[in-house]
Amino acid sequence: MNTTPRFLPATRKEMDALGWKRPDVILVTGDSYVDAPAIGAAVVGRVLDRAGYKVAIIAQPDIHSDLDITRLGEPALFWGVTGGSLDSMVANYTASGKKRKRCDYTPGGENTRRPDRAVIAYTNLIRRHFKGSPVPIVLGGIEASLRRVPHYDAWQNRIRGSILFDAKADYLLYGMGERSVVELADALASGSSPDDVSGLCRKSDAPVPGYLELPSLEEVKKDKGAFSSMFVTFKANADALTARGLFQKHDTRYLVQNPPQPPLTETELDAVNELPYTRELHPLCQSMGEVRAMETIRFSIATHRGCYGDCNFCAIALHQGRTVSSRSEASILRETRDLTALSGFKGYILDAGGPTANMYGFECEKKLKKGACTDRRCLYPSICPALKPDHSRLISLLKQMQQVPGIKKVFSASGIRPDLVLADKKKGDLYLREVVANHTSGQLKIAPEHTSDKVLSLMGKPQTELIRFRNRFLELTAEAGKPQFLTYYFMVAHPGCGQKEMEELTRFCQSELHTRPEQAQIFTPTPSTLSTLMYVTEKDPETGKPVFVEKQKDAKERQKATLHGTGRGPGRDRKGTSGGYRKKSAPGTDRRPGKHKASAHKSSGRRNSR
16 A cells, blocks of 8 residues: 555545646546445546546536536546446345335435436436537446346336447446556547457447347347347356457447456456555545445455356356456455554454455366356356365465454455365365354354255255254354354245245254344346346246246245244244344344445345446
């Protein structure tokens, strides 16, 4: 970190102090401006700043006024628009369609500042107040990335076209955009075309030679078979080493998607995370109230990105990639030491991890050289022998972080994959022992999601030896002399899961796990997941066989009530509770806000991603 970091300007006064008449880039975001490596707009801004560009940020502008969007003037190169760390519809509505009252990323916590379909709303806002401007608008972030091709929108119950066309923007950068955003800025600054930038989507009047053609927007709206074919081809071309470019007719024009950017190298990932972030909330936002996610964001460290789990309900692999990129131990330790110097730091790193905590430090060598396999997955239906889980680097890292002066505890709050622990015959048990003894804050998160073989198969998750893992965790907890427990995340109403399967899961939890799970979410068919494709087509795309899909809101709520014991279901006592279970904590209190995405909301792609 820089010893005297500054915010990127968010006000005209800050720009004047820097001597700027006009910024090169203005980033517009649906989050408050927290200048930290967990917030996408801050990262993109810092990366562009490092490349020599003048970058300013407008956070959560009022879409009913020109005061916010015009306060910095017009950028010289481009507007960058993101809905923020979450898809705005997921941020604003529950799986049952109820309006969310709270937002962890908004000052004061009241969910009133992120508009529905924020990417479209912000682009319209810019067009409305800068009419006729030639300055291009570039979309990015999780909302744009996962809506870049035609997708099912659960809130309107229809297929929508690419958000690039819906928003009437000029370009879209998908995935983790640090490299592509600089390449785009360089092209615009030099007056050359950015059309060939990897990780970029654009509009075209004609098909691109050598690119694969997807079924047209008109076809996928009318024909579920065409929608399925489109998505399978789209997903199959998401790996940087093997992907081909894609094009698709949208009315009279074409959507063009260039192949993705390769994952950042260890050196590049280190550099991104060590940029001079203030790790503070910008004063302009601070004047409006506290941001609930702030403390956890400030005092957490990302050790890696990407996920080779590739679960059907999760968009992380499609957005961040199936290749896990890990930071160096030296970089993470430097950040650890920097955290101890922050005001308000009390000695606790609240999370050291990534999408899944124990994917740090090992990858499939074959994948790194030739790309992700097209005929199998890394962890499903069982762990591929080529992956070779090895927790040795992670054990060493956690121990070294724990020894940094000023550190009392380094917690592993991201959640872990029990199957990876059990598959690592040499170091898996040592890792679990280390986590239980030194890095668990009362509870350890795991996400079995379900116990039915049929439902797990449709989720793309293996049947984990859950009882074996639970028993070993309890043994190590007893050895450590700590009153710790496992927190299980389960999913309700996923395609293939009916009331029968939920009652079976409830009985398993009561008879085998001796608990009534508190953490359960109703499956939300969010854009660009294989599970959403099943929800729409009511078929397994791999076999073509019919799949039961629960689409009735009341029935979904009944499934959840069955698991929680608050409704009609097995094991319910006359008061509707199971007795002796922990009081449910407030939303967000047992998960890392800066990665809201990571634990309980994988199906919605709620990962904090650029």
